[in-house]
Amino acid sequence: MDQDTAKVLFREGAILLFLDVPEGTEFGIDYNSWRVGPQFRGVKMVPPGIHFIYYSACNKDGETSPRTGFFYNFKQREIVVRKWDSALEDIGESVVSPEDLQRYHDNTQEMDKFLGPYPYDNYKTWVSLSSYITDGLASRLSPEKGKIASVSEFISDKSTSQSRKENNEATGILNKSGTFTSEGPVSFQEAEDRLPDMKTTPGTSLRFSIIPKNKFPPGSSPSEITKHNIDSSYTLECILGTFCPENSNDILGEIQFSFICFLIGQVYDAFDQWKKLVHLLCSSEDALVKHTELYLNFITVLHFQVKEIPEDFFVDIVSQDNFLTSTLREFFTNIESGQADEILRKKGLKFRDHLTVKFKWDFTSVPDDDEPVVVSLVD
Structure with a gap:
């Protein structure tokens, strides 16, 4: 300095x-x-x-x-x-x-x-x-108690000696005279039933955006349901609607927040949220036209995140189930084949070429799971 x-x-x-x-x-x-x-x-x-x-x-x-x-x-x-x-x-x-x-x-x-x-x-x-994490967004996403713990805190339902005895009798540990029974090995389900009911301590969980389970609007036709299951733009609009209307980049702030919580804070749930949001943006083809600036910024966010991830991170975690390469392949395909703005198209394909050179990832070939299946008809 x-x-x-x-x-x-x-x-x-x-x-x-x-x-x-x-x-x-x-x-x-x-x-x-x-x-x-x-x-x-x-x-x-x-x-x-x-x-x-x-x-x-x-x-x-x-x-x-x-x-x-x-x-x-x-x-x-x-x-x-x-x-x-x-x-x-x-x-x-x-x-x-x-x-x-x-x-x-x-x-x-x-x-x-x-x-x-x-x-x-x-x-x-x-x-x-x-760059996109604001004070308000950090407060919204952080646990109510403010501290972000890498290991979840749990509490169990209150129990008394009487309630424990009744539970043990019900699961066959004690008979009514108070002596142990010995009726052979306990099954996994019986052992699980005897465990205390553990719940996350109130106020300690991260408050990430909830991604809707229904991927299509109410009353959708079968063809519309199929479309929304392929193109996640409707789900993306639902998420964007939960943020401040004047700042659609808040979703990028949440992507950065979850990335930091995982990479630095060592919170695995944050990695799961990061994956969900990245996949949501990458699989929303119609949104590329409507939210050009958001996607230009999204590419920048991903560029810096990928740049800072340790190399073994991809081997141990990100490449699990081929998440990042398959997700980005879908993203680049949408950019190249859709109606995306020319500036966005150029930036996206330049990012693709950069990843191909740096990590030797192939985004052009079709993975085996996506290959068409040849069915032979037997007379």
Whole structure:
């Protein structure tokens, strides 16, 4: 970072104070993470805008717990304070008083040596991955409690000794005299029935857009049903209708949000949502004409995401069931054969050629599953 940029960020950038964090804890912001040292107090010179902060507690053996994170929209020269709760092994819920916050503002010079500078060298990469995530969208998609956990939190229905005894009797574990029965091995279904009813802890689930199960409008004819099952434009319009009317790019923000939650936040459900939204846009042929600008931006979003994915990611996850190549093949076919705008067509096919050169993916040949089946008629 050059001196002029450093001076501007020092003067205008935000500060994240991450206090009382145990040494060895994994801490990260955006595309960078570190192990917390003895003098760590936070990060300075944070560029204003949306950022993703995450952390993992660490035990004495150096093993880290599942990752937890949150999005935050930093304001210019803002000081954000988070304190570690050793009992929870997580960020505490206590709110910093206005007096303490003012004290932090008054002592920024003294705190400077305990704050690490924001890794500005990767800032452009972060912007390319988060450009459509607004503060409102991040709040809408994040769990009600604000924290994004890589492992879901569950609670079980309350039970009493009497209810457990009745359940055991019903499933044959105990007889009415209170002694165990031994009637041979327990079936899988019986064992499953004895498990407690686990539910996701309220307020901890990501609130992604719900993709309608019905792919066609009510009252559709058989031919229309067939069309809507091939072309997902109707479903896409339903999703776009849930966002602000003046900003159709919010769906791109959700694609970026889910991608970051998976790639950095390590949330597998987010990867599933990313796949669904990418496939929805790629399989909507009529929408290419109606939403040209959206699709121009969509290609840019995919370009930067594919650029940042580790190479083994495709082998282990994305190529599973050939998801990305088959989805993009459909997308490029729609662009080439449909009524897409010429600018969109050129950009889409240029993106296709780029992927072909970089990953050796073949988007032109027809996969075996799509080959026509030859049926022989026997007299």
